[in-house]
Amino acid sequence: xxxxxxxxxxxxxxxxxxxxxxxxxxxxxxxxxxxxxxxxxxxxxxxxxxxxxxxxxxxxxxxxxxxxxxxxxxxxxxxxxxxxxxxxxxxxxxxxxxxxxxxxxxxxxxxxxxxxxxxxxxxxxxxxxxxxxxxxxxxxxxxxxxxxxxxxxxxxxxxxxxxxxxxxxxxxxxxxxxxxxxxxxxxxxxxxxxxxxxxxxxxxxxxxxxxxxxxxxxxxxxxxxxxxxxxxxxxxxxxxxxxxxxxxxxxxxxxxxxxxxxxxxxxxxxxxxxxxxxxxxxxxxxxxxxxxxxxxxxxxxxxxxxxxxxxxxxxxxxxxxxxxxxxxxxxxxxxxxxxxxxxxxxxxxx
Amino acid sequence: xxxxxxxxxxxxxxxxxxxxxxxxxxxxxxxxxxxxxxxxxxxxxxxxxxxxxxxxxxxxxxxxxxxxxxxxxxxxxxxxxxxxxxxxxxxxxxxxxxxxxxxxxxxxxxxxxxxxxxxxxxxxxxxxxxxxxxxxxxxxxxxxxxxxxxxxxxxxxxxxxxxxxxxxxxxxxxxxxxxxxxxxxxxxxxxxxxxxxxxxxxxxxxxxxxxxxxxxxxxxxxxxxxxxxxxxxxxxxxxxxxxxxxxxxxxxxxxxxxxxxxxxxxxxxxxxxxxxxxxxxxxxxxxxxxxxxxxxxxxxxxxxxxxxxxxxxxxxxxxxxxxxxxxxxxxxxxxxxxxxxxxxxxxxxxxxxxxxxxxxxxxxxxxxxxxxxxxxxxxxxxxxxxxxxxxxxxxxxxxxxxxxxxxxxxxxxxxxxxxxxxxxxxxxxxxxxxxxxxxxxxxxxxxxxxxxxxxxxxxxxxxxxxxxxxxxxxxxxxxxxxxxxxxxxxxxxxxxxxxxxxxxxxxxxxxxxxxxxxxxxxxxxxxxxxxxxxxxxxxxxxxxxxxxxxxxxxxxxxxxxxxxxxxxxxxxxxxxxxxxxxxxxxxxxxxxxxxxxxxxxxxxxxxxxxxx
Numbered sequence: 001x002x003x004x005x006x007x008x009x010x011x012x013x014x015x016x017x018x019x020x021x022x023x024x025x026x027x028x029x030x031x032x033x034x035x036x037x038x039x040x041x042x043x044x045x046x047x048x049x050x051x052x053x054x055x056x057x058x059x060x061x062x063x064x065x066x067x068x069x070x071x072x073x074x075x076x077x078x079x080x081x082x083x084x085x086x087x088x089x090x091x092x093x094x095x096x097x098x099x100x101x102x103x104x105x106x107x108x109x110x111x112x113x114x115x116x117x118x119x120x121x122x123x124x125x126x127x128x129x130x131x132x133x134x135x136x137x138x139x140x141x142x143x144x145x146x147x148x149x150x151x152x153x154x155x156x157x158x159x160x161x162x163x164x165x166x167x168x169x170x171x172x173x174x175x176x177x178x179x180x181x182x183x184x185x186x187x188x189x190x191x192x193x194x195x196x197x198x199x200x201x202x203x204x205x206x207x208x209x210x211x212x213x214x215x216x217x218x219x220x221x222x223x224x225x226x227x228x229x230x231x232x233x234x235x236x237x238x239x240x241x242x243x244x245x246x247x248x249x250x251x252x253x254x255x256x257x258x259x260x261x262x263x264x265x266x267x268x269x270x271x272x273x274x275x276x277x278x279x280x281x282x283x284x285x286x287x288x289x290x291x292x293x294x295x296x297x298x299x300x301x302x303x304x305x306x307x308x309x310x311x312x313x314x315x316x317x318x319x320x321x322x323x324x325x326x327x328x329x330x331x332x333x334x335x336x337x338x339x340x341x342x343x344x345x346x347x348x349x350x
Numbered sequence: 351x352x353x354x355x356x357x358x359x360x361x362x363x364x365x366x367x368x369x370x371x372x373x374x375x376x377x378x379x380x381x382x383x384x385x386x387x388x389x390x391x392x393x394x395x396x397x398x399x400x401x402x403x404x405x406x407x408x409x410x411x412x413x414x415x416x417x418x419x420x421x422x423x424x425x426x427x428x429x430x431x432x433x434x435x436x437x438x439x440x441x442x443x444x445x446x447x448x449x450x451x452x453x454x455x456x457x458x459x460x461x462x463x464x465x466x467x468x469x470x471x472x473x474x475x476x477x478x479x480x481x482x483x484x485x486x487x488x489x490x491x492x493x494x495x496x497x498x499x500x501x502x503x504x505x506x507x508x509x510x511x512x513x514x515x516x517x518x519x520x521x522x523x524x525x526x527x528x529x530x531x532x533x534x535x536x537x538x539x540x541x542x543x544x545x546x547x548x549x550x551x552x553x554x555x556x557x558x559x560x561x562x563x564x565x566x567x568x569x570x571x572x573x574x575x576x577x578x579x580x581x582x583x584x585x586x587x588x589x590x591x592x593x594x595x596x597x598x599x600x601x602x603x604x605x606x607x608x609x610x611x612x613x614x615x616x617x618x619x620x621x622x623x624x625x626x627x628x629x630x631x632x633x634x635x636x637x638x639x640x641x642x643x644x645x646x647x648x649x650x651x652x653x654x655x656x657x658x659x660x661x662x663x664x665x666x667x668x669x670x671x672x673x674x675x676x677x678x679x680x681x682x683x684x685x686x687x688x689x690x691x692x693x694x695x696x697x698x699x700x701x702x703x704x705x706x707x708x709x710x711x712x713x714x715x716x717x718x719x720x721x722x723x724x725x726x727x728x729x730x731x732x733x734x735x736x737x738x739x740x741x742x743x744x745x746x747x748x749x750x751x752x753x754x755x756x757x758x759x760x761x762x763x764x765x766x767x768x769x770x771x772x773x774x775x776x777x778x779x780x781x782x783x784x785x786x787x788x789x790x791x792x793x794x795x796x797x798x799x800x801x802x803x804x805x806x807x808x809x810x811x812x813x814x815x816x817x818x819x820x821x822x823x824x825x826x827x828x829x830x831x832x833x834x835x836x837x838x839x840x841x842x843x844x845x846x847x848x849x850x851x852x853x854x855x856x857x858x859x860x861x862x863x864x865x866x867x868x869x870x871x872x873x874x875x876x877x878x879x880x881x882x883x884x885x886x887x888x889x890x891x892x893x894x895x896x897x898x899x900x901x902x903x904x905x906x907x908x909x910x911x912x913x914x915x916x917x918x919x920x921x922x923x924x925x926x927x928x929x930x931x932x933x934x935x936x937x938x939x940x941x942x943x944x945x946x947x948x949x950x951x952x953x954x955x956x957x958x959x960x961x962x
Contacts (some may be wrong), residue, residue: 079796083802094630100639125622327581328638337605339752349563
């Protein structure tokens with residue numbers, strides 16, 4: 001699999017943002033994910049969000065771990081530096097990068113395997129450290145690249161493609177982030193761009209750690225009979241031959257705030273989503289937790305901005321009283337104490 | 351140093367060892383004696399043998415007074431301060447014949463009198479202090495200061511020097527200074543009145559410490575990071591590297607805080623583990639800050655995966671590995687050189703890393719600077735391998751100096767204007783034939799953007815599974831690594847320049863090996879000595895190995911890791927290298943090296959004779 005380069009030709013009639021850039025200039029390389037993968041919709045939402053914010057491409061820093069989700073940082077904003085690191089350890093790379101230059105926008109793209117199993121510790125500590133970044137989990141309940149093992153977000157009873165039922169309880173990233181004190185917690189659905197785009201923009205603008213769990217169906221390995229993942233409820237029979245990826249359209253949905261909707265999946269199964277009501281108070285962490293947990297018990301994944309509070313006070317740099325100038329821009333002359341100071345310092349060691 | 355030596359021979363040449371209980375404040379009393387001797391112009395070496403414990407276990411401090419300025423542990427004890435009744439028996443056994451034991455005779459101990467070849471001196475420390483001072487904790491602390499007074503009398507240390515030191519130490523707490531001097535006086539006067547002062551070995555003023563400091567390697571390395579311009583330090587606490595970050599942070603608090611705004615021109619991040627610590631360093635370095643992490647063996651084990659990423663994606667980063675005894679948790683407070691192979695080949699796949707081997711705190715300071723320069727020049731991890739002996743003991747070193755003309759070598763880093771001139775930036779192309787590509791930083795120019803990945807990539811930085819494209823990058827990395835040979839600090843050569851016997855050694859073995867060379871020379875055995883200071887090994891190492899008929903490799907580990915590295919990475923035949931291995935966790939002594947060389951030469955003789 002080699003990567004595919006997209007020609008960067010923009011039609012003159014394409015709309016431009018405040019910087020005079022078209023959406024094409026926020027795109028990246030061609031996706032090599034399966035046709036119909038929810039992750040590609042999220043990529044498109046990120047492109048839309050960055051274009052809409054008139055972000056200078058080089059102001060964005062893209063970070064990821066390993067997995068299908070983590071590949072996607074190559075598929076948007078090619079004018080931004082990207083770092084596809086090691087499995088589950090993107091949060092530490094992001095923390096270090098942000099430590100070096102606090103003036104840029106950091107977006108981390110991860111998956112449920114990358115974030116909730118191998119990288120759970122790093123995710124938890126990035127939240128605790130309150131690194132100023134947007135952290136997206138592209139959540140499909142399954143390990144795609146290794147062909148369909150359960151991830152830590154798989155529901156009890158959900159069946160793998162081979163028919164094995166999951167026995168272990170899921171880790172819900174939204175409840176986890178609320179517990180750990182994240183000041184911006186959202187949940188979205190890859191098929192609901194209208195909700196996702198502004199949420200991504202809000203997350204990027206949020207001064208502190210912002211996390212959005214995005215339910216993102218895996219068309220190849222979690223799209224079969226017996227798979228609930230988050231997609232409980234009705235399903236119909238589906239058999240796919242091994243390694244055969246059926247051509248499919250990305251699933252899109254639009255529905256009103258406050259209502260629940262049942263979204264049909266590629267295989268005919270359904271996921272039940274509930275959009276937060278207009279009057280929902282996202283500022284209270286405890287009630288948000290209660291509400292989300294109660295709805296999860298009913299088999300509903302609440303989407304929207306679930307919790308937001310002021311995260312700036314204990315943001316990593318605020319805690320460390322770091323220079324307001326990016327550390328990587330401070331000239332060496334300001335960093336070296338000089339020879340005379342060293343000579344004086346030596347007297348302490350006699 | 352035979353035990354029946356004349357007093358004149360023992361002037362400024364002896365060992366005092368303090369056997370204490372951990373957590374009783376003995377460290378400051380011992381440091382006071384050490385500094386007082388140093389201030390008297392006499393070279394000293396201090397070694398701390400402490401337990402992995404906070405309070406209650408035995409701990410020892412050893413001061414070697416050495417007019418010759420040797421740098422190694424002596425391996426003998428002339429005066430033992432037996433302050434820990436739990437270890438009396440072992441402590442008394444350790445004293446050389448003709449030596450002395452001083453103990454707290456408030457509680458007389460007949461067991462101390464088991465040897466007739468040593469002299470036992472009693473000072474009723476507890477009684478003296480209980481009569482003079484109030485409070486349990488205070489009495490314990492003062493008891494330690496009190497023995498320092500007795501030692502000063504026994505060794506003929508100038509009381510004025512001690513008074514100056516105490517006054518300096520408690521400059522802001524004059525009452526404490528007064529109490530300390532009172533305790534010192536108690537011990538001093540008692541010793542003068544009741545003990546044979548001075549002892550046959552004693553301190554006499556010299557002028558050999560001018561222009562020198564007593565400093566530990568971790569402090570020096572932390573200071574080196576400040577001067578090198580490091581702004582991001584990330585770490586997970588682990589003995590014995592913790593004091594390196596403490597040092598960096600301490601210096602930064604004094605020297606890197608903006609006076610007007612209170613803003614800090616640095617950040618220290620305490621990570622959740624070593625995996626995160628190295629991840630932060632890679633992230634920060636990738637983003638253009640000079641970043642480092644101090645760690646020790648167990649931490650380095652955890653960092654392996656990330657080191658492979660940094661090697662392959664060519665991100666500079668600096669790691670200080672203050673080695674301790676392994677395997678596994680091992681003995682966390684004892685010294686060894688046991689991470690050489692782990693560091694050289696850290697991570698899966700074909701990886702080789704640039705290593706620096708400081709031998710003392712002075713080199714820790716300068717190698718910290720070199721490590722950042724090399725890491726950025728070569729765009730690769732650089733590991734500085736020190737150990738507990740260097741990192742946590744006070745060594746006498748020439749004053750650390752700084753050249754204000756120093757400019758950090760940022761390597762092939764393109765700025766905005768340079769990027770703007772390019773038609774297209776491509777990350778991994780070898781434009782200059784030295785295997786080193788050009789890099790850019792985020793946030794500078796969209797034309798400089800590239801995608802960093804640990805997955806297979808071609809010279810354009812694009813994902814590849816094409817054999818030729820993959821191999822092209824891997825072969826360039828080899829060229830880059832070969833180029834490092836001429837850039838790492840050169841090996842240091844000493845000795846008469848023979849073609850017969852040569853010793854190759856590394857790091858903290860240096861003091862013992864150099865002392866051994868003198869002893870061997872006196873016995874008519876001429877030996878050359880090469881101390882490697884960097885990896886990959888330079889041509890001077892090849893030459894040394896080729897020139898000497900008999901080669902000894904002296905190192906502090908069981909498995910002859912330096913010898914392995916030499917056989918893997920130079921042209922030398924494995925059979926030509928004889929190992930002298932020390933791995934009991936204590937610093938190396940000259941005697942051990944001398945015996946190793948003698949035994950090795952004796953074993954080699956019959957074969958040589960046969961060959962004739």
